[in-house]
Amino acid sequence: MKILVIDGPNINMLGVREPEIYGRDTYEDLVDMTRAKAREISAKNYEEGKDMVKVNFIQSNHEGELVTAIQKAYGMYDGIIINPAAYTHTSIAILDALKAVGIPAVEVHISDVSSREEWRQISYVREACIATVSGEGIAGYSHALEILVENIGKK
DSSP: OEEEEEEOTTGGGTTTSOHHHHOSOOHHHHHHHHHHHHHHHHHHHHHTTOOOOEEEEEEOSOHHHHHHHHHHHTTTOSEEEEEOGGGGGTOHHHHHHHHHHOOOEEEEESSOGGGSOGGGGOOSGGGGOSEEEESSTTHHHHHHHHHHHHHHHTO
């Protein structure tokens, strides 16, 4: 089972950018934690005779690169974890790419966007996702991975 984790603008600045909102964990911490969760799930799956879980990551500050990553995932990945960051609230292109590939996706937000500015309440990508995880810090990526593995495992 292959999962692609896609992160949008400024996620590479975790630990530096507004730590009172996004925490002090870095992007490297996020990657390490998510890989550790994939290994944990893989170990459990191995015992149960199920698929191993592999995760790959892409972070870009450019909308087109995110769209291209989604398109390239077609036929290569079983699921997508996506934090489009600011593009959540503006990008119909990312929504259209997710709809086009039809890969199960979980939307993730490190902060609790529902308690923030009014414009953050709008998510274009949510329409193409099976679930949204918000406000759990970088641990939300592990939660999203669990949701995807469970969902994909049912198919």
